[in-house]
Amino acid sequence: MPAGELIFANVLDARQREAEGEMANGLVYVLAVPSRALPFAVLRDWKAPNGYLVEEVQLLAPSGRVAYTMGPSARYMLGTMDLTHIEDVIDDAMFEELGVHVASFLLGGEVLGQTEFQVVLQAAPEKLSKDTEDGLKRSDVIWVGVEFQGKDVTIPAWFAYRQGKIYVLSSKEPSLQEQTIPGIADASDLVVITRRKLRETALGRFRAVVRLLEGAEWDQAAALLADRRRSRVGPPQDSIKRWKGTCAIAELTPLVAG
Incomplete structure (x- = not known):
């Protein structure tokens, strides 16, 4: 006998839920593939006997791979005469595929219901929020x-x-001469923190998608970085020549709502 019954479920972007309500067609947004999704809600209504039951939610990619798992965790059910509403806002899910995904809902280890949602690509905003933009324009360091x-x-x-x-330079090998950011070459996304100039307080914190640049894109970013570097000794071309082959340049795209 099933442990309970799934009456309703949806997986949708947090902004979409606020604008369109819980019944909207489920969309989850990413800025690149693979990357961490913008915050989204997982909603479900259970009808199950009163007491604690073990719940698990699996988000399945089009390939069948499990993209994200919630639980298993104990959930308190109100009883068969009432609906038990559970919702979670997820901000750490990584998706490697676009298209139709399936959310499977389990109670007591048994799949009792599924719902589909779309993982779609959202263009990165060309203009950030004023606070974020001000923090980046006024800071020398992130x-x-x-x-x-x-x-x-x-x-x-x-x-x-x-x-x-955002463009950052990182020496491919540990260096006393050049900036080194360990792990950035293998990162698909990371955290960026801006701080108030001459203060220790954080101004903003957000995640960003990482893309390593090559060829002409590397050259263009290197010129931008060489012009920006305040402690540079000599003309910009000297710095660019020194970085060539020894330093990676990463482009960071903020994971913020457009």
């Missing part, structure tokens, strides 16, 4: 949070900012 050797580390980094994109 703090970059990455995973390195199984630990989360936060590194101060000088940067260049243009048209909604």
Whole structure:
């Protein structure tokens, strides 16, 4: 006998839910593939016997791979005469595929219902919020949070900012001469923290998609960084020549709502 009955479920972008309500066709947005999704809600209504039951939610990609799992965790059910409403807002789910995904809802280890939702690409905003933009324009340094050797580390980094994109330089090998951001070459996304100039308080914190640049894109970003670097010794071309082949340049696209 099933542990309960799934009456309603939906998976949808947090902004979509606020604008259109819980019944809207489920959409989850990413700015790149693979990347972390913008915050989305997982909603469900259960009819189940009173007491604690073990619930699990699996988000399945078009390939059948499990893209994200919630639980298993104990949930308190109100009883068969009432609906037990459960909702979670997810901000750490990584998606590697676009298209129709399936959310499977389990009670007691048994799949009792499913619903479909679409993972779609949202164009990165060309203009950020005023607070975020001001923090980037007025700061010389951002703090970059990455995973390195199984630990989360936060590194101060000088940067260049243009048209909604952040550019950071990182030596490919540990260096005393050039900036090094461990783990950035292997990161698909990371945390960016802006701080108030001459203060220790954080001004803004957001996630950003990482893309390593090559060829002409690397050259263009290197020129931008060389012009931006305040402590540069010599003409910009000297710095660019030194970085060539020894330094990676990462383009960071903020994961913020457009």
